[in-house]
Amino acid sequence: MLALRKLAPTPGIALCDAPEPGAPGPGEVLLAIGAAGICGTDLHIADWTAGYEAMTAAMPVTLGHEFSGRVVAAGAGVSALAVGTRVVARPSVVCGVCASCRGGRSQDCMARTGMGVGCNGGFAAQVVAPAENCVAVPDGLDDALAALTEPMTVCAEAVDTAGVQPGDTVLVIGPGTIGQGIALFAQAAGAARVVIAGRDDAARLATLRALGFPDTVDTAGRSLSGALAAAGLPSRFDVVIEAAGVPALVPEALELLALRGVLTICGIHARPAMIDLTKLVRRHQQIRGSYRAPLETWPRVIAFLAADPQRMRLLISEAVPLADAVAAFARAKSRTASKIMLLP
Ligand SMILES: [Zn+2]
Ligand SMILES: [Zn+2]
Structure with missing residues (x-):
């Protein structure tokens, strides 16, 4: 079958012929992939x-x-997922035996493998997944919308971690899919105002305005605080959520954070950030990290997507055949697109 693969620990990806996964083992299901989204992680792996x-x-x-995807075969011991069930799959394959797994916190498993990273993922016609990782999706949610579930769980977790309260003023740094989802979940949590900042990012900021967030700023050629002031936007935020992966923005974000405010970091940063800890202490601010969501979050996110499919479709800039994946990766990297779905 056609698959988009990483063949060697050097820059590049390959669209090539891969063996079909075959029959699922005990506790596993074989899925026919409906849609699979290109993520920033995939771009990092490609580069x-x-x-x-x-x-x-x-x-x-x-x-x-x-x-x-859709279940096409179920292995021994799988009773909850009938053949034909449409599902999304949590990509973290957990060990089931470490202290975190045994303590009911499998999202913190220390021996996890990620489907699509440490074992085969969804850029192919078929994949085998643990049945316990699969969550059924309603008919109203088509394949491409359903494939937004994984990144949207990351966004829901970031907003939960930040503790956004009704009436809060929230700044989101980074207008990609994760920033877009964070804006949506912050609004759903009752934020009074959500401002989103990007740099040289016109297309993705336009997506946010289409989603109903008028307060966007592009910091190209100026500082974040300068861009906010020029747009007449607030200079203090109860919550700042970072989803850009730019270490230099961390001290800037703390300057914009209110006393006792919370800065939540979601970006993957290639270098350490320099922060003034004495200011942090005197302002009684907190910095929190947020990564993957527990499985309990998945049904909530599926319901969120299914509640307004027309609006959620704005998160997807295009859906293209898997055969066009290499060009689609280039467009995703150029930031002219938001989420691109590949259709095997
Ligand atoms: Zn991702
Ligand atoms: Zn474990």
Whole structure:
């Protein structure tokens, strides 16, 4: 079958012929992929930036960790998922035996493998997944919309971690899919105002305005505070959520944060950030990290997507055949597109 794979620990990806996964083992299901989204992580893996060395042992490996599909076969012991069920799959394959797993916190498993990173993922016609990772989706949510579930759980977790309260003024730094979803969940949590900042990012900021967030700023050629002032936007925020992965923005974000405010970091940063800890202490501010959501979040996010499919479709800039994946990766990297779905 055609698959988009990482073949070697060097820059590049390959659209090539991969073996079909075959029959699912005990506790597993075979999925026919409906749609799979290209994520910033995939772009990092394609470029082979630092931080993904651990996946070398899994190569050749099929990428794609944000996917939806349909159960075409179920292995022994799988009773909850009938053949034909449409699902999304949490990509974290957990060990089930470490202290976190045994304590009911499998999202913190120390021996996890990520589908589409450390084992085969969804940029192919078929994949095998643990049945316990699959969550059924309603008919009203088509394959491409359903494939937004994984990135949207990351966004819901960021807003939960930040503790956004009704009436809060929230600044989101980074207008990509994660920033877009954070804006949506912050609004759903009752934020009175959500401002989104990007740099040289006209297309994705336009997506946010189409989603109903008029307060966007582009910081190209100026500081974040300067861009906010020029647009007549607030200079203090109860919550700042960072989803850009730019270390230099962390001290700037703290300057914009209210006394006792919370800065939540979601971006993956290639370098450490320099912050003034004495200011942090005297302003009684907090910095929190947020990464993947527990499985309980998945049904809530599916319901959120299904509640307004027309609006959620704005998050998807295009859906193209898997055969066009290499060009689609180039467009995703250029930031002229938001989420691109590949259709195997
Ligand atoms: Zn992703
Ligand atoms: Zn574990």
